[in-house]
Amino acid sequence: MIKKFEFLGHTSEVKFRAYGKSVNELFESCALAVSSVLSRGMKIKEPIKKEINVYGKDKESMLYKFIEEIIYLFDADGFIVSKAKVNVEGKSLNAVFYGDESVNYKDLDAIKSPTYAEMYVKNNGKKWECQVVLDV
Amino acid sequence: MKEKVKRISEYIYELPKQDGMNVPGRIFASDKLFEKIKNDLTLQQVKNVAKLQGIVGYSIAMMDAHQGYGAPVGGVAAFDIKRGVVSPGVIGFDINCGVRLLASDLDKKDFIKKRKDVLKEIYKNVPSGVGKKSDFRISQKEIDDVLVRGVEWAIEKGFGESRDIEYCEDNGKIEGADSKKVSAKARGRGMNQLGSLGAGNHFLEIQEVEKIYDKKTAGIFGINNVGQITVMIHSGSRGLGHQVASDYMQIMEKEYGWKHLPDRQLAYAPIESPLGKDYIAAMRSAANFGFANRHLIMHQVRKSFTKYFPKCDLKLVYDVAHNIAKFEEYEINGKKKLLCVHRKGATRSLGPGRKEIPSAYRKFGSPILIPGTMGTYSYVLVGTKKAEEISFGSTAHGAGRVMSRSSASKQITPEDLSKEMREKDILLEVGSLRGAVDEAPSAYKDVNEVVRVSDELGIGKLVARLKPLGVVKG
Numbered sequence: 001m002i003k004k005f006e007f008l009g010h011t012s013e014v015k016f017r018a019y020g021k022s023v024n025e026l027f028e029s030c031a032l033a034v035s036s037v038l039s040r041g042m043k044i045k046e047p048i049k050k051e052i053n054v055y056g057k058d059k060e061s062m063l064y065k066f067i068e069e070i071i072y073l074f075d076a077d078g079f080i081v082s083k084a085k086v087n088v089e090g091k092s093l094n095a096v097f098y099g100d101e102s103v104n105y106k107d108l109d110a111i112k113s114p115t116y117a118e119m120y121v122k123n124n125g126k127k128w129e130c131q132v133v134l135d136v
Numbered sequence: 137m138k139e140k141v142k143r144i145s146e147y148i149y150e151l152p153k154q155d156g157m158n159v160p161g162r163i164f165a166s167d168k169l170f171e172k173i174k175n176d177l178t179l180q181q182v183k184n185v186a187k188l189q190g191i192v193g194y195s196i197a198m199m200d201a202h203q204g205y206g207a208p209v210g211g212v213a214a215f216d217i218k219r220g221v222v223s224p225g226v227i228g229f230d231i232n233c234g235v236r237l238l239a240s241d242l243d244k245k246d247f248i249k250k251r252k253d254v255l256k257e258i259y260k261n262v263p264s265g266v267g268k269k270s271d272f273r274i275s276q277k278e279i280d281d282v283l284v285r286g287v288e289w290a291i292e293k294g295f296g297e298s299r300d301i302e303y304c305e306d307n308g309k310i311e312g313a314d315s316k317k318v319s320a321k322a323r324g325r326g327m328n329q330l331g332s333l334g335a336g337n338h339f340l341e342i343q344e345v346e347k348i349y350d351k352k353t354a355g356i357f358g359i360n361n362v363g364q365i366t367v368m369i370h371s372g373s374r375g376l377g378h379q380v381a382s383d384y385m386q387i388m389e390k391e392y393g394w395k396h397l398p399d400r401q402l403a404y405a406p407i408e409s410p411l412g413k414d415y416i417a418a419m420r421s422a423a424n425f426g427f428a429n430r431h432l433i434m435h436q437v438r439k440s441f442t443k444y445f446p447k448c449d450l451k452l453v454y455d456v457a458h459n460i461a462k463f464e465e466y467e468i469n470g471k472k473k474l475l476c477v478h479r480k481g482a483t484r485s486l487g488p489g490r491k492e493i494p495s496a497y498r499k500f501g502s503p504i505l506i507p508g509t510m511g512t513y514s515y516v517l518v519g520t521k522k523a524e525e526i527s528f529g530s531t532a533h534g535a536g537r538v539m540s541r542s543s544a545s546k547q548i549t550p551e552d553l554s555k556e557m558r559e560k561d562i563l564l565e566v567g568s569l570r571g572a573v574d575e576a577p578s579a580y581k582d583v584n585e586v587v588r589v590s591d592e593l594g595i596g597k598l599v600a601r602l603k604p605l606g607v608v609k610g
Contacts, residue, residue, distance in 0.1 A: 009540040011176045011202040012209060040570055075375035076324035102267030107568040110266045110335035112378040113229040116400035117205030133205050135229045136336050
């Protein structure tokens with residue numbers, strides 16, 4: 001099994017790379033990375049499901065909007081993601097997030113926004129890879 | 137570092153025009169600070185900002201600068217109104233992230249007996265707002281009022297006192313805000329968070345005045361003697377501001393493209409275009425939300441102090457934004473010119489006489505509030521004419537990070553941090569000790585060196601030094 005995500009050094013923000021065998025898996029790995037930032041690595045239960053759809057004219061903007069949705073659900077709905085099931089078709093992405101109410105956890109972190117800084121999404125043969133800097 | 141840099145004077149480095157830069161870059165730093173600044177992508181980002189259309193003078197990085205996204209944190213860029221652009225990435229997602237300072241009439245020797253109680257009370261009354269809802273629930277309709285009227289709204293609601301208004305930058309209410317330009321998504325994120333501190337580097341600190349450098353100016357600001365208790369609040373416009381920046385960055389990218397940009401995060405709109413004007417109106421709304429946010433936090437601080445010191449008076453010294461774009465007049469080639477000054481992690485520094493300064497302080501210069509880290513000093517400085525001449529009226533905004541959060545959490549344990557705070561006699565009330573480790577003093581540059589350079593270079597003169605006695609973090 002390939003590594004799903006890893007954090008890299010950045011002077012002030014959180015930077016990570018995520019991997020997947022398919023584009024769907026890549027986005028699912030990103031949801032795990034973002035969840036691990038918000039939860040500070042804590043296990044999050046999955047009693048709640050939330051579904052979102054985003055449109056991205058390229059994979060980077062799709063990824064930006066995908067992460068933006070996770071942050072919105074956290075700030076506005078008090079929902080913390082644990083994992084995602086993603087389906088990308090052309091320029092549209094559908095995701096079902098599994099997670100819990102954030103009030104059930106202590107010690108959570110916040111994310112201000114995804115950024116386009118140093119962002120890429122690439123497909124090198126069998127593997128998809130992306131890099132993201134989050135403003136925290 | 138691939139960028140070629142030349143030294144102009146003891147504290148000024150120049151990044152000459154290269155690779156399509158419209159203006160040179162300038163970095164204000166000592167040798168010691170420059171050694172740190174050149175190690176990450178700061179210079180590359182200074183260069184990228186210099187490539188933006190209509191930038192005037194220099195793309196500047198302050199002595200506390202470090203790599204950000206798009207523009208560096210600690211960056212200043214001024215744009216010509218007619219030819220220039222406004223860019224959310226050169227302001228930061230946290231619009232009107234800023235600092236508010238209160239000066240009490242309490243002395244350390246009285247306060248210290250109740251320090252623990254006051255700190256716990258503040259921790260209880262000021263929510264972090266992370267994963268929880270704030271107690272200040274407001275309606276959809278009321279949020280429009282907050283966005284347009286900022287601190288004025290808060291005072292009308294009974295939070296704070298009318299005398300507070302004149303000690304906020306722009307009276308805590310930037311004119312030209314338009315709440316219709318703020319999306320439902322941004323409102324959704326902000327609704328639950330008004331009056332909350334946030335996470336990351338945001339904090340609330342009780343301090344003592346430890347040293348006064350300039351007695352006269354300090355006195356005017358209400359800082360009278362060593363041992364006097366002060367309170368510093370560092371927070372911003374919360375999820376609302378972050379979403380405003382994110383929304384407009386994406387709309388600008390759609391309207392004006394990004395493939396020609398050195399960094400996709402630097403999407404922009406011409407200042408005078410309809411979209412540029414919309415963003416500025418939305419940014420001002422988010423800024424007003426930020427002022428109101430710090431104002432509500434201050435109200436809770438006053439309430440918490442009064443519980444243990446019923447007669448104490450906490451006077452607002454000043455509230456200043458360090459992530460914002462402002463329209464300000466500067467002299468360019470001998471002519472006064474109105475410019476759109478972007479500050480991203482930089483504090484406004486205006487010399488005596490400027491109309492933007494509260495009337496009680498005007499003869500002296502604008503107050504500059506520079507928070508250190510939870511284990512080091514914070515500083516009060518005063519603005520100068522020199523800053524107006526060389527840095528578009530700006531100086532540093534803090535210590536500036538040097539170590540990533542991931543290395544901080546690898547190198548420092550929560551126990552190390554607790555021990556360090558104990559040894560320095562600083563009480564810590566934190567929601568997350570692991571989160572606090574990310575912000576440990578050793579993850580930052582030396583704030584003493586940052587303000588020394590500001591003072592010697594003359595872009596912000598030292599007034600007083602504040603030492604933390606207690607720190608509250610989300």
